[in-house]
Structures are given as C-alpha cells and as structure tokens.
Amino acid sequence: MSMQNTKKESFMDNLRSRLEGVNLRQNGIFLALIGLIIFFAATTPGAASITPDNVSNLVMQNGYILVLAIGMVMVIIAGHIDLSVGSIAAFIGAVAGVFVVRPLEQDGWEWLPALPWFVGIIAAILVGALVGVWQGFWVAYVGIPAFIVTLAGMLIFRGLALMTLQNSNIGPFPDEFRAIGNGFFDKENTLGASLGFPVDLNAAALVLTAVGILALWWREITTRRGRAKYGQAIEPWVWFLVKNTMLTLMIGGVGFQLARANGIPYLLILMIFLIVIYSLIMNKTTFGRHIYAIGGNLNAAMLSGINVRRVNFWLFVNMGALAALSGILIAARMNSAVPKAGDGFELDAISSVFIGGAAVQGGVGTVTGSMIGGMIQGVLGNGMNLNSVGIDSQMFIKGLVLLFAVAFDVWSKRRK
Amino acid sequence: MSNNILEMRSITKVFPGVRALDDVSLTVERGHIHAICGENGAGKSTLMKVLSGVYAHGTYEGDIFYEGEVVAFKNLRDSEAKGIVIIHQELALSPYLSIAENIFLNNEIKRFGLIDWNKTGQEAQKLIARVGLRESPDTKIKEIGVGKQQLVEIAKALSKRVKLLILDEPTAALNDEDSAHLLDLLRHLKGQGITCIIISHKLNEIASIADKTTIIRDGKVIETLDMAGGKVDQERIIKGMVGREMENRYPQHTATIGEEIFRVENWTAHHPEETSRVVVDNVNINVHRGEIVGLAGIMGAGRTELARSIFGHSWGSKISGKVFINGKEAKVSTIRDAIDSGIAYATEDRKRYGLNLIDDIKRNISMASLKEFLKRGLVDDNREFVVASEYRESMNIKAPSVNSVVGKLSGGNQQKVVLSQWINTKPEILILDEPTRGIDVGAKYEIYTIIQNLADSGKGVIVISSELPELLGICDRVYAISEGRITGEVEKKDFKPELLMKYMTTEKGH
Numbered sequence: 001m002s003m004q005n006t007k008k009e010s011f012m013d014n015l016r017s018r019l020e021g022v023n024l025r026q027n028g029i030f031l032a033l034i035g036l037i038i039f040f041a042a043t044t045p046g047a048a049s050i051t052p053d054n055v056s057n058l059v060m061q062n063g064y065i066l067v068l069a070i071g072m073v074m075v076i077i078a079g080h081i082d083l084s085v086g087s088i089a090a091f092i093g094a095v096a097g098v099f100v101v102r103p104l105e106q107d108g109w110e111w112l113p114a115l116p117w118f119v120g121i122i123a124a125i126l127v128g129a130l131v132g133v134w135q136g137f138w139v140a141y142v143g144i145p146a147f148i149v150t151l152a153g154m155l156i157f158r159g160l161a162l163m164t165l166q167n168s169n170i171g172p173f174p175d176e177f178r179a180i181g182n183g184f185f186d187k188e189n190t191l192g193a194s195l196g197f198p199v200d201l202n203a204a205a206l207v208l209t210a211v212g213i214l215a216l217w218w219r220e221i222t223t224r225r226g227r228a229k230y231g232q233a234i235e236p237w238v239w240f241l242v243k244n245t246m247l248t249l250m251i252g253g254v255g256f257q258l259a260r261a262n263g264i265p266y267l268l269i270l271m272i273f274l275i276v277i278y279s280l281i282m283n284k285t286t287f288g289r290h291i292y293a294i295g296g297n298l299n300a301a302m303l304s305g306i307n308v309r310r311v312n313f314w315l316f317v318n319m320g321a322l323a324a325l326s327g328i329l330i331a332a333r334m335n336s337a338v339p340k341a342g343d344g345f346e347l348d349a350i351s352s353v354f355i356g357g358a359a360v361q362g363g364v365g366t367v368t369g370s371m372i373g374g375m376i377q378g379v380l381g382n383g384m385n386l387n388s389v390g391i392d393s394q395m396f397i398k399g400l401v402l403l404f405a406v407a408f409d410v411w412s413k414r415r416k
Numbered sequence: 417m418s419n420n421i422l423e424m425r426s427i428t429k430v431f432p433g434v435r436a437l438d439d440v441s442l443t444v445e446r447g448h449i450h451a452i453c454g455e456n457g458a459g460k461s462t463l464m465k466v467l468s469g470v471y472a473h474g475t476y477e478g479d480i481f482y483e484g485e486v487v488a489f490k491n492l493r494d495s496e497a498k499g500i501v502i503i504h505q506e507l508a509l510s511p512y513l514s515i516a517e518n519i520f521l522n523n524e525i526k527r528f529g530l531i532d533w534n535k536t537g538q539e540a541q542k543l544i545a546r547v548g549l550r551e552s553p554d555t556k557i558k559e560i561g562v563g564k565q566q567l568v569e570i571a572k573a574l575s576k577r578v579k580l581l582i583l584d585e586p587t588a589a590l591n592d593e594d595s596a597h598l599l600d601l602l603r604h605l606k607g608q609g610i611t612c613i614i615i616s617h618k619l620n621e622i623a624s625i626a627d628k629t630t631i632i633r634d635g636k637v638i639e640t641l642d643m644a645g646g647k648v649d650q651e652r653i654i655k656g657m658v659g660r661e662m663e664n665r666y667p668q669h670t671a672t673i674g675e676e677i678f679r680v681e682n683w684t685a686h687h688p689e690e691t692s693r694v695v696v697d698n699v700n701i702n703v704h705r706g707e708i709v710g711l712a713g714i715m716g717a718g719r720t721e722l723a724r725s726i727f728g729h730s731w732g733s734k735i736s737g738k739v740f741i742n743g744k745e746a747k748v749s750t751i752r753d754a755i756d757s758g759i760a761y762a763t764e765d766r767k768r769y770g771l772n773l774i775d776d777i778k779r780n781i782s783m784a785s786l787k788e789f790l791k792r793g794l795v796d797d798n799r800e801f802v803v804a805s806e807y808r809e810s811m812n813i814k815a816p817s818v819n820s821v822v823g824k825l826s827g828g829n830q831q832k833v834v835l836s837q838w839i840n841t842k843p844e845i846l847i848l849d850e851p852t853r854g855i856d857v858g859a860k861y862e863i864y865t866i867i868q869n870l871a872d873s874g875k876g877v878i879v880i881s882s883e884l885p886e887l888l889g890i891c892d893r894v895y896a897i898s899e900g901r902i903t904g905e906v907e908k909k910d911f912k913p914e915l916l917m918k919y920m921t922t923e924k925g926h
C-alpha cells in the first residue's frame with residue numbers, strides 16, 4: 001500500500017515538475033472552450049454554430065457580459081462581490097437615453113439639451129462611476145460587506161432605472177450610438193472593393209485578424225524570451241507551440257467567419273482593447289497588485305502599508321464605470337433603453353469569473369480566465385439554442401457547469 | 417487505588433523537524449494543585465494537549481494512567497467524559513450567548529429532545545454560586561469582564577463533573593483582584609477534592625498556591641519541586657527554567673555601535689476596544705546604529721502591542737508619544753508613513769499577518785516596496801524576479817525558484833521571505849517580533865546571522881522574543897517589559913537570565 005503510494009506520488013511529482021510554468025487551471029478551461037466549440041460544430045444541424053452569422057452574433061451577444069466580468073473579477077479577487085451590476089447597467093442605459101435621445105420629453109429633464117452621442121456616452125459613464133463612488137463609500141469607508149451594499153444597490157438602481165424611464169422605453173438611439181453595439185468596422189467593404197476582393201469577404205476584417213495573430217505571436221515570443229533571459233521557468237516549447245497554434249486557429253477561424261459576415265464588430269475591437277488594458281492593470285500596476293494582495297491576505301496587505309480602503313473604493317468606482325459601459329452597449333444593441341435591461345446579468349458575470357478560475361475566498365483569478373469563462377457560457381447557451389435544447393434544460397446544464405468548474409478547482413487544490 | 421490521579425509515563429511527541437516532548441513523565445497526586453512552569457515553547461501546552469486528547473492516542477509515544485488505568489483518548493470528548501477539563505488561555509465562550517447557555521453548550525439539559533430552559537437556568541444558578549460569581553445566568557458573556565468569564569469557564573468545567581481541571585495561564589489577562597479571587601476559588605475546589613494542573617508564568621502565584629511544581633525546558637522535565645513549607649521561592653523556579661547550556665546556539669558577533677538611530681518617548685497606547693485600558697504605559701526606549709536591542713516580556717506583557725502601535729498605529733487606540741528617527745521626529749500615524757519614515761515591522765504571526773500564502777515568493781518580497789519596481793508606471797516583473805532571486809541566494813531561501821508559492825515553504829523559509837520583504841523597504845530600524853517562532857534550530861541560527869548582518873550594515877534592530885536565552889544570545893542590550901511598562905534595562909555585560917526574569921515578572925505595586 002505504502003509502496004504504491006510513494007510510486008504514485010513520485011509519478012505525480014514528476015508530472016508536476018514537467019508541467020512547471022504551465023498554468024493547468026487556465027489552460028484547462030481554454031481546452032474546455034475549444035472542446036465545446038468542436039462539440040457544437042459537430043452536433044448542431046449543418047454546423048450552424050460556426051456559420052459566419054452565428055459567430056458574428058455570438059460576439060455581439062456576449063460583449064456586455066464580458067465587460068461586466070472584467071470589473072467583477074477584480075472585485076472578486078479582492079474578496080468582495082457585486083450583485084448590483086445588472087441594475088446599474090439598466091440605470092445607465094436609461095441615463096444615456098435621457099442624455100442623447102430625448103431629455104425634453106422626460107419630465108424634470110427639460111433643462112438638459114440633447115447631448116451629442118459621444119458626450120452623452122462619456123457623461124453616462126461618469127454617472128456610472130458616481131454610482132461606484134456611492135457603493136465604494138459604503139464598502140470601503142463604512143465597512144459594510146459588499147454583499148449587502150450591492151444587494152441594496154440591486155434594488156436602488158433598478159428603482160432609479162424605472163424612475164428615469166418613467167415607465168416607458170427610450171429610443172431609438174442615433175446611428176453612431178447604435179454602432180458601438182451593432183456596428184462593424186468597414187461594413188461596406190470599401191477596402192475589399194479597392195483591392196478587388198469578392199463582395200462577401202471583408203478585407204478589413206482579414207487585415208485586423210492578421211494583425212491580431214501577429215500581435216499574439218510577437219507578445220508570446222517576447223515574453224517567453226524575456227522570462228528565459230532572466231532564468232524564469234517557461235512552458236515546454238511543445239506546449240507553447242500547440243497552445244499558440246490553437247489560439248491562432250481560433251482567432252483566424254473567428255476572423256475569417258466574421259469577414260464572410262459583416263466584418264469585425266466595433267464591440268469586438270472595444271473588448272480586445274479592454275482585455276489588454278485590464279490585464280495590464282491587474283498584472284503590472286500597483287493598483288492591480290494591491291488587489292491580489294488584499295484578496296490573498298487582508299491583514300498582511302494592511303501591514304505592508306497598502307491603503308486597503310482606497311483600493312476597495314476605486315475597485316467599486318471602476319466596477320460602476322464598467323457596468324455603465326455595459327449598460328450603454330445593451331441600449332445600443334437593443335436600440336432602446338428598457339426597464340428590464342441587464343436583468344440577471346450580475347449572475348452571468350459572477351459565473352464567468354468563477355468558471356474562469358477565480359477563488360471564492362479571493363486572491364486568485366485573471367481577466368483572461370474570466371473572459372474564457374464568459375465565452376464558455378456564451379458558446380454553451382448559443383449551441384444549446386441551435387440544438388433546440390429547452391430553456392429549462394439550459395438552466396439545469398449551466399448550473400451544473402458552474403458547480404463542477406468550481407468543484408474541480410477545489411478538488412485540484414486539495415490534491416496539492 | 418493509588419494516591420496519584422494521573423501518571424504520564426515517557427511521553428514523546430514529535431512534530432516534523434521538532435521534538436516537542438522528549439520522554440516526559442508527570443505524576444499528579446489526587447487533590448493537589450500541581451503547577452507546570454517553563455518558557456514559551458518549552459512544551460507545556462503540548463503536554464496538556466496530549467493529556468486532553470487534542471493529540472489523539474497513537475500520535476505520541478508513552479502511556480497515560482488516569483485513576484489507575486491506562487487511557488487512550490481520541491479527542492477532547494473522551495477526556496471530558498472521564499472528568500478531565502482543560503481551560504485555555506483564550507477562553508472558548510460564545511460572546512452573544514448567556515452565561516447559562518455557555519455553561520451547557522454542547523452539553524444541553526434536554527427533556528423529550530428539547531432543551532429544558534427552566535432546568536438549565538436552575539442548574540446554572542447553582543454552578544455560578546459555587547464559583548462565587550454574582551451575575552444572573554441570563555447575562556450575555558460579552559457584558560461581563562475577563563475575570564468573570566474565567567469563572568464561567570470553571571462553572572462549565574464543574575457542570576461536566578470535573579475531577580482534573582487544567583488551567584492554561586488562567587491569570588494572564590486578569591487584574592490583581594480577579595486573580596486573587598480565582599486563586600481562592602482553586603483552593604476552595606481543592607478542598608472539594610478537585611485536582612488542578614495550572615500552567616502559569618506568574619511565579620509568585622505559583623509559589624503561593626501550588627503543592628508541587630514541575631519545570632519543563634526544551635521538551636524535557638527538568639525537575640519537580642515540592643512546594644510544601646514555603647522553601648521554594650521564585651528565584652529557585654527561575655533557576656530551573658532558564659539554566660541551560662548556551663554554547664554554539666548563537667553565532668559569535670561583535671557589535672559596532674554608532675549614534676542613536678531610533679528613540680521612542682513617553683509612548684502610551686490603549687486597548688482598541690476597551691479604550692480605558694492602558695496596554696502600553698509611558699514607554700521610553702532607544703536603539704543605536706549597529707545595535708540589536710531585545711524586548712523581553714512574558715506573553716501579554718504588551719511587547720507586540722508596543723511594536724504595532726509604533727508601526728503606523730496598527731494596533732490600539734488613544735496613542736500618544738513621540739518617535740524620533742536619526743534625531744528627527746517621525747510621522748508614524750499610518751503604516752505607509754511608518755514605512756516611509758524607515759520603520760519595518762516583521763510580525764510574530766507570519767501566516768496571519770505577514771504573508772500572502774497563496775502567492776509566490778517574488779510577489780511577497782515586493783509587496784511592501786512595490787513602488788521601487790516601477791518602470792514607466794508599470795511593475796517590471798523581470799526585475800522583481802531578479803531582486804527576489806538575489807534574496808533567495810543571500811538569505812538561502814530553500815525553494816526551486818522565486819515563483820514558488822510561499823504557503824508551501826517551511827516556517828524558516830517563510831520567515832526569510834518576511835525578512836526579505838522588509839529589508840527591501842530599506843528601513844533604518846527593523847522591529848522583528850518573534851523572528852524564530854516555530855522554526856527549527858538550524859534555521860534559527862541562520863535567522864540570527866541575518867539579524868546580525870543587518871545590524872552590521874548600520875541599521876538598528878529590535879528583537880521581541882519570549883525566549884530569554886535567545887535574547888541574551890544575540891542582543892547587545894535588553895529592555896524588560898511587564899504589564900505595558902519598561903521594568904528594566906540590561907546591558908550585555910550584565911546579562912543574567914535570573915535578573916531579566918525578575919524584571920519581566922515585576923508586577924505593578926511590587
């Protein structure tokens with residue numbers, strides 16, 4: 001018995017040392033996402049899940065959840081939670097509607113001129129940040145648990161959304177405003193026309209995809225070289241190649257399908273921009289590092305001179321601004337600000353973060369992981385829709401996926 | 417039946433890397449008050465945990481005879497069933513429940529499966545009368561003081577029909593009046609045939625109450641003294657506690673002491689919740705460049721509280737006094753201010769207060785000095801890796817790389833990470849709180865060397881420790897602290913454990 005144990009352990013140790021530098025959890029969910037995509041490509045009638053239009057839809061439908069998940073993962077890493085983001089999104093959608101569509105027709109807003117669409121967006125995001133100031137104040141400076149503050153916020157901001165909308169919808173929005181949720185980069189394919197491309201193949205999308213792939217390889221290779229130069233552990237080169245080839249195929253596949261549809265959505269460009277910026281914030285700025293430190297050990301962070309209150313405060317301000325952006329995207333996509341917007345989105349965002357490998361106790365999680373978690377949910381929902389799975393079974397399955405993803409996390413941690 | 421209620425024979429308990437108890441035998445006579453003395457870490461608490469079943473039978477070697485028969489306790493419940501009850505220094509009472517509810521917690525009086533509250537109140541009333549507590553059984557625990565809470569614990573023990581009562585530092589947190597009352601109660605219980613084992617640092621109390629005193633040092637029994645007739649005094653107990661060989665446990669070192677680098681004047685701090693309680697009482701201390709200054713005191717004397725109140729007011733309320741660094745008054749009202757002024761504080765509890773255990777070595781080392789690693793506003797993680805690797809090399813942190821997770825390291829290596837973290841803040845003065853707690857002997861030697869190197873590089877170092885020999889082994893000067901006051905200051909040439917132990921146990925009004 002004991003012989004077997006030591007044998008097994010030494011095998012596991014061996015495996016572990018070989019895999020040093022490989023983030024098992026992160027790569028695990030990435031592989032799960034690839035597996036899901038392949039599964040639905042094979043099972044949906046006529047491979048409907050990977051048709052150009054569906055890929056395009058998939059991107060457009062999940063963008064606003066992913067924006068929420070970016071803010072949410074930061075909040076969760078610090079050991080908090082935010083239940084109010086769906087309501088904030090609805091409230092800010094309404095505010096944006098008032099700002100850019102028809103302040104004159106809403107009682108009490110007559111003093112406000114209809115703002116140009118981009119001024120309206122900036123102003124709406126600032127209002128979202130103010131909402132964050134409110135919640136951050138209670139969490140950071142009064143010391144009320146975020147669960148309570150944001151549970152209250154869930155009601156408060158849904159209420160404010162209803163009040164702002166005065167029991168109606170606001171819309172339609174100007175075309176430029178709608179474009180952030182619905183528009184495509186060079187939809188008319190003018191670049192393709194000048195290059196003599198077929199009408200239904202968007203040249204700009206192909207160029208952007210190529211740029212994206214080159215940027216990926218450039219970054220991966222320079223990071224790897226940098227780490228190697230300083231003697232840091234690096235992934236085995238086989239895995240490095242396999243992983244990045246898979247990523248390339250995925251990005252290339254999505255890009256090509258988007259080119260065959262309407263081109264690259266502005267939303268996708270915005271998403272990639274946010275993911276890059278926020279990954280940078282979390283890994284390379286003092287603010288991001290302090291978030292991890294606070295979530296990992298609050299007392300130690302405090303005794304290291306970190307101003308915990310200030311970090312918590314800005315976390316919620318940031319979450320408010322991102323929830324606002326999400327609300328604007330929803331309004332833009334629906335071309336209308338409605339009272340029920342963003343209903344239940346906080347739960348989708350939270351699920352994305354936990355499927356993406358964040359720890360319930362805080363201290364652990366990544367922006368990219370949460371994005372993959374969000375995409376898993378999106379692909380799963382979309383694929384089940386195409387397979388005509390009922391909404392009842394969909395909820396059931398999504399619930400199990402969340403539970404098992406976190407259970408796997410707990411289990412793999414216990415084995416260490 | 418023999419006259420001994422308890423015989424522990426050749427108990428040996430080994431933790432990874434530490435022999436906490438080494439062939440310990442203890443005999444307690446029925447109806448006696450038996451004191452156990454020893455420094456922190458000597459093995460007293462471990463011995464009591466073996467006795468009460470916290471460390472289950474089978475995890476230690478040796479036999480326990482209780483009431484004439486061999487016992488093999490698997491847990492606390494087993495030992496309690498036999499009438500052995502242990503009361504820990506940190507009381508195990510639930511603050512929002514009443515006295516009666518606490519007394520019968522997990523031992524509820526039931527009728528038809530439901531709690532019989534009438535009977536509970538009645539029985540509780542009897543028990544609290546027996547311990548001389550004048551409170552209603554319905555009073556919530558949080559509304560009564562520590563002294564009365566201690567009595568509730570004893571009432572709880574009586575409700576379990578205790579035969580052998582073990583008290584771990586029962587008077588450490590009590591004032592003189594409450595202590596006197598508690599000791600009277602123990603004498604009274606003794607009259608009723610209850611045997612008592614008492615662990616205490618308060619030697620005058622032991623001298624007055626104990627029938628026998630067993631002295632433990634380094635996991636071994638040194639001697640058992642018969643206290644009858646008042647022949648044994650505090651000096652005699654101290655001699656047994658500290659008299660050990662001190663060669664080769666501390667690296668040789670000659671200090672080059674420079675000008676004054678750190679001075680604290682009239683420092684007073686109150687308890688954070690009970691704001692009227694003075695915990696640090698008008699303390700004046702100083703440290704010179706190149707000097708290692710010890711702060712000696714028993715647990716609860718106010719050592720850590722002094723350090724943490726100086727370190728950015730991170731403990732206490734109503735803090736007053738001045739801190740000078742290099743002759744200039746330093747701002748220490750927030751932790752950031754204290755760090756920027758050149759103070760570093762390495763905590764006594766590195767797991768709870770010192771380290772982010774789920775993160776890697778390099779990020780723990782950079783945690784308190786992250787600004788130093790910024791390049792164009794972003795953290796340069798390659799430099800972070802390089803700097804951390806330098807510390808790994810110079811501190812001899814045993815880990816495959818600085819990307820290893822800190823939680824998996826041994827205590828000694830974790831402590832080296834803590835020290836690296838603080839050295840990297842480039843402090844003038846380092847306050848090291850129990851720097852060798854929970855660390856094996858070899859790693860201790862390394863830590864001492866690091867401390868001496870720090871002093872030699874011109875910094876001032878304050879070492880807080882419960883282990884007197886450690887302070888005498890590495891310090892150039894030692895302050896003794898007792899009940900929040902500095903009760904003595906001893907230069908290296910005058911180092912004598914007995915003298916310091918006397919200062920450390922000096923009580924107010926004595």
